[in-house]
Amino acid sequence: MDARFPFTPYPRGWFQVAWSDELPTGGVLPLSCFGKELVLFRTEEGVAHVLDAYCPHLGAHLGHGGRVQQGLLQCPFHGWRFNGQGACMEIPHASKIPPGAVLGAWAVHELDGVLFVHHGLEGTRPEWQVPPLPEASAEGWGLAQKKLWRIRTHVQEISENIADSTHFRYVHSTLSLPELELSSEGHIFRADSKMLQPTPRGPVNGRIYTEAHGLGYWAIRFTGIADVTFISAATPVGPEHVVLRHTFFLRTPEQPGTSNNVGKALVAEIIRQVEEDIPIWENKIFRARPLLSAGDRSIPALRHWSRQFLEG
Ligand code: FES
Ligand SMILES: [Fe+2]
Structure with a gap:
């Protein structure tokens, strides 16, 4: 059967993934967007981050049971900890972090009570931002x-x-x-x-x-x-x-x-x-x-x- 639409289902640009009040300080939410599984979390300082969801260790979904600990997102399975850029910063009982222990990180923009994520071509940075809405x-x-x-x-x-x-x-x-x-x-x-x-x-x-x-x-x-x-x-x-x-x-x-x-x-x-x-x-x-x-x-x-x- 022909595809229903003659172009990608996942255009480039900024897209809302949640409202700000759905993500309290220290909160973690699973996201299904752009045909991918992602995890959204907010550090104790209030900064929101979005990472690919599946842990590079044994594949746990960080959005289901992951916890924010000292600014890092901790995997629910064996406790590996990731920063907002996706880098693994801590592995319990191990002194070395393997070089591949990195999750894809997504650009996040939060304004007017809305959380946006940028979907773009692999490896590209957003070229523009969503502007603030004066009425908000x-x-x-x-x-x-x-x-x-x-x-x-x-x-x-x-x-x-x-x-x-x-x-x-x-x-x-x-x-x-x-x-x-x-x-x-x-x-x-x-x-x-x-x-x-x-x-x-x-x-x-x-x-x-x-x-x-x-x-x-x-x-x-x-x-x-x-x-x-x-x-x-x-x-x-x-x-x-x-x-x-x-x-x-x-x-x-x-x-x-x-x-x-x-x-x-x-x-x-x-x-x-x-x-x-x-x-x-x-x-x-x-x-x-x-x-x-x-x-x-x-x-x-x-x-x-x-x-x-x-x-x-
Ligand atoms: S699956 Fe994430 S720490 Fe093991
Ligand atoms: Fe209409």
């Missing part, structure tokens, strides 16, 4: 909600959703097709869309401004109905599976004691819209040469930009 630390804004889905699709399909203006009308019942303005610059892609959205108080002109840094990080800003900003982070975990995480930030109400019901309703609506997309993503195929009509001009633009992350 701005006065008058707060974390509103976090949401996670596991979806049988490719990160490319989730990215195309933003550039796919005509689906909003049919899948998400917006009252008009979005007016889309797209631009790209290196690893960054921007989409500015305006559309008429239904609300309980009648149609409202809404604007969605999106800025992607690679396929794994989309900062999406809704204005008009209410101010909601969220990070949409799709991470390839297996050959046909993606974990999609949304981290929502909302403007806090100016009057203390009141609640931002419109903002909360918009967050619920965005979650509902993702759940409308999921059955399409899970069951569709990827058409490398789609039949496009006049309303689809933005799909080739998005595909042209995303090629840089998908090709070897």
Whole structure:
């Protein structure tokens, strides 16, 4: 059978692997990402590291029972200890460390309550970083909600959703097709869309401004109905599976004691819209040469930009 997607399931770029609050000081978590088994741990100083999971000694998974001891990750099986760069620093009852006692180490970037790992070509360092999201630390804004889905699709399909203006009308019942303005610059892609959205108080002109840094990080800003900003982070975990995480930030109400019901309703609506997309993503195929009509001009633009992350 042909592969479902005509490119690698594991593009290059930064991808979310966890939220910061899932990893306390001294915490250890197993990760399955990019078709690999990895281990995520946080030292007593608070620094997060990601290493290949299987111990070079006899192959124990360091994410299942591994412990942080004096800044090192200790294997649960025979106690070998590794630093954040993957080097074995201590072997109990042995004075010499064999030269091959090294685990692959992954670049980690933690900001705005999110832990990202860089997936790149073997031996290459990241060429760019995910930028901080101003709303995550701005006065008058707060974390509103976090949401996670596991979806049988490719990160490319989730990215195309933003550039796919005509689906909003049919899948998400917006009252008009979005007016889309797209631009790209290196690893960054921007989409500015305006559309008429239904609300309980009648149609409202809404604007969605999106800025992607690679396929794994989309900062999406809704204005008009209410101010909601969220990070949409799709991470390839297996050959046909993606974990999609949304981290929502909302403007806090100016009057203390009141609640931002419109903002909360918009967050619920965005979650509902993702759940409308999921059955399409899970069951569709990827058409490398789609039949496009006049309303689809933005799909080739998005595909042209995303090629840089998908090709070897
Ligand atoms: S398998 Fe890790 S120390 Fe033996
Ligand atoms: Fe959608």
